[in-house]
Amino acid sequence: MLRVPRVGPVSRVGPVPCVSAVIGTVVFLAALLSGCESDPDASGRLPEASSILRTAAQTSRGLHSGHFDISVNGRLPGVNVESAKGALTRRDxxxxxxxxxxxVQQFGQLLEMEFVLIDPSVYIKGPTGGFSKAPASMVTNVYDPSVLLDDKRGIANLLSNLRRARTEGRETVSDVETVRVGGTLAKDKVAPIVPGIQSDVEAKFWLSEGKSREPVRAWFQLPPQRKGSGARMIEVSLSKLNEPVTVRAPK
Known part of the structure; x- marks a missing residue:
């Protein structure tokens, strides 16, 4: 269990939940950008999948900030996060x-925590006490947040490498009109963003109807961890893309 230094005069009670697992998941999740199980509207002419994916990938290469909301159904290797939400921004x-x-699931309990990641430091606040400070390298050595906005490994890469892509219909997501695109992602394409992936994953992306085709939601289904267990799913939503985000160290 990771214990981190105290911040200024604020004391810290008890162990800090796994920093690398929490931030690693958050980062993934901002990268990928909550899918839903309802059937999309497949009536009318749908755009070609390859065309809107190409546009969405180009748009994603220009992303520098956004808000995210993540939920994980099932256990991921080395990740104890059940859900996360927040905002991130790329600096100059x-x-x-x-x-x-x-x-975060820790010792059989569901704990809620706050985090602030400002390289070269990360700040964590558990259920009690104040923020504790630790080197950001404790996170980046395990998972580098910049991968989310990396042209070759991040969001744009996933959209560019969706195999057997197909448009499945139209849906309204958080008051945004979208087109849902489904397909498969090879494990080597997903691995930089989802640590511990051992096989290809089924994926769905909800892309806005606008000219830029901004990624609005993403859904990923991983195979069962063992025979007889259920499939594992990750749902991610993105909003307020490229709107100003300010991240300050806690006092």
Whole structure:
């Protein structure tokens, strides 16, 4: 269990939930950008999948900030996060700062925590006490947040490499008109963003109807961890893309 230094005069009670697991999941999740199980409207002419994916990938290469809301159904290797939400932004030097909250399974309990990631430091606040400070390298050595906005490994890469892509219909997501696109992602394409992936994953992306085809939602289904267990799913929503995000170190 990771214990981190105290911040200024604020004391810290008890162990800090796994920093790398929390931020690693948050980062993934901002990268990928909550799918739903309702049937989309397949009436009318649908755009070609390859065309709107190409546009969405180009748009994603220009992303520098956004808000995210993540939920994980099932266990992921080395990740104890059940849900996370917050915002992140890429600085002029290319590094990514993030802030938000996460619900983490720890010792059989569901704990809610706050986090602020500002390279070279990460700040964690558990259910009691104040923020504790630790080197950001504790996170980036395990998972580098900049991968989310990386042209070759991040969101744009996933959209560019969706195999057997097909448009499945239209849906309204958080008051945004979207087109849902489904397909498969090879494990080597997903691995930089989802640590521990051992096989290809089924994926769905909800892309806005606008000219830019902004990614609004994403859904990923991983095979069962063992025979007889259920499939594992990750649902991610993105909003307020490229709107200003300010991340400050807690006092």
């Amino acid at each position: 030097d290319g590094k990514v700062d993030a802030k938000g909250t996460a619900k």
